Amino acid sequence: MALFVGLLYLSAQALYYLVLLFLLAFLGYCVYIKHIHMKYDHIPGPPRDNFLLGHSQTFWKVMKNDGNLHDTFLKWAERYGSVYRINVLHSVCLCIYSPEATKELLMSPKYLKDKFVYKRLFNLFGQRLLGNGLITARDHEQWYKQRRIMDPAFSSLYLKGLTGTFNKLAEKLMDKFTDAADNKTEITMLSLFNTVTLDVIAKVAFGVDLNLQKNRSPFQKAIDLCMKGMIFYLRDLLFEFNPKNRPFIKEVRKACCLLRQTGAQWINERKTAMQNGEDVPKDILTQIIKSAGEEETMTEEDEEFMLDNFVTFFIAGQETTANQLAFCVMALANNPDILEKVRKEVDEVIGMKHDISYDNLGELNYLTQVLKETLRLYPTAPGTSRDIQDDMVIDGIHIPGGVSCMLSTYVTGRMDKFFKDPWKFDPDRFHPDAPKPYYCYYPFALGPRSCLGQNFAQMEAKIVMAKLIQRFDFTLVPGQTLDIMDTGTLRPKSGVVCHIRHRDYQQK
Ligand code: HEM
DSSP: OHHHHHHHHHHHHHHHHHHHHHHHHHHHHHHHHHHHHHHHTTSOOOOOSBTTTBTHHHHHHHHHTTOOHHHHHHHHHHHHOSEEEEEETTEEEEEEOOHHHHHHHHHOTTSOBOHHHHHHTTEETTEESSTTSTTTOOSHHHHHHHHHHHGGGGSHHHHHTTHHHHHHHHHHHHHHHHHHHHHTOOEEHHHHHHHHHHHHIIIIIHOOOOOTTTSOOSHHHHHHHHHHHHHHHHHOTTGGGOGGGHHHHHHHHHHHHHHHHHHHHHHHHHHHHHHTTOOOOOSHHHHHHHHTOOSTTOOHHHHHHHHHHHHHHHHHTTHHHHHHHHHHHHHHHHOHHHHHHHHHHHHHHHTTOSOOOHHHHHHOHHHHHHHHHHHHHSOSSOEEEEEEOSOEEETTEEEOSSEEEEEEHHHHHTOTTTSSSTTSOOGGGGOTTSOOOOSSOOTTOOGGGSOTTHHHHHHHHHHHHHHHHHHEEEEEOTTOOOOEEEESEEEETTOOEEEEEEOTTOOO
16 A cells, blocks of 8 residues: 555656646747747737747638638738748748849858758658659759759750640640530630640650540649648648548558659669660650669669659649649630730731741740739749848848748739739730839749749740630630639639630631
């Protein structure tokens, strides 16, 4: 009995000290949060929902209601100015919309990509996804080495040689449109654009014919799941600990595995072809294999690194372009006068011919303006983030170093301080004679870490849009929302459901 009482006493004492320790640690943490608040609270910002969680409740509320967080950032930018602060626990992130600061932060290699976001994307719920690939590599040397090796697969000369492939794959999409016009069926533009951009990246980057206009494939769903997973993983730190989310997390992990296993298979097939002395294209896959080093000395980490870049290109090269195309159709359907003007240009430049040449693309100036304006209002990759290591001054406000910052072309693209009448879809803002936007429009980011696939994407988008406009009339099925869905990248929530008809002059 005495032994039992003694043990009970000891346990109670241990519990007492444990609780005390926990309280002290919590108190220490609160003091640390207070210290961080004091360091950054001279920077304006919306009131925190809560001392501990900062602004995270606002974010949860928007996400729970399927809202677009970027609209909240825009509202705050109008209220709190070109630099404001947001807090979550002990972290501070600055939202920066000053053109001068944007120039400094994006153009200089000194400001590395934000540790929290890009390190976290290495894995997704414990499964390696983007790893140290081109988008997520933070270390300048490691990134630069990869970028130099990849550059040839994006040179103008190499892209020019791809015009035929882009045309061929876009024609398959036109066949789908023809079926829909013949059968008078409604079509969801976003899904069809997703199939063509996936077909293009698989063929052009990896030399694989998926032919998704005819075949089904699990890749679209896998990319979708990874994107959705990323957004929860980044924005809700507690998401993975909620048992309710386990089935979704399992699906996301499976999707990551599928993409990496596909990468391993396609890379091995290409390596075998190279070893057999076959004539392989100098495409992205070949460059990925080159970037990993010599075969004889290749380590397991080198193999994983190749997969990082495979997944990076598979994801980056597909979704953003499909979303841009769908937004472009939505914008044109809502602006018939602009559609008419761009159609006139398409008729003049390509007439009835089906093969659009590389030179033709350079002549489609108004279509280029339309695509640029689409990305002003609907930047499918809305922003980027950087770490600020040293103290700096932005618009007269002292910024103590050791903080991360977000830069958003979505926000600046919708501020009337930078674009007059910002809600108006007006491609003439990008007329060659109009003043160039000064560090407030950057849908492909800017500086050394800007999009490697920009020309690739815009070539593809122009060919698809020119063919669509050349041959079909389209109208939006009434009653659908024009809202934006925020899944890390931005996409039209409705999917852009259209009625499509052959143009009058076309023979059926
Ligand atoms: C409309 C289409 C596209 C948009 C709006 C877009 C936008 C962007 C943006 C904003 C970044 C910077 C990301 C960041 O800072 O985290 C980026 C990076 C990148 N994009 Fe794109 N992108 C598009 C299409 C493509 C395509 C088609 C490819 C490949 C075929 C591609 C490959 C890349 C790569 C490799 C990077 C990383 C570049 C580096 O850090 O060196 N993108 N893109």
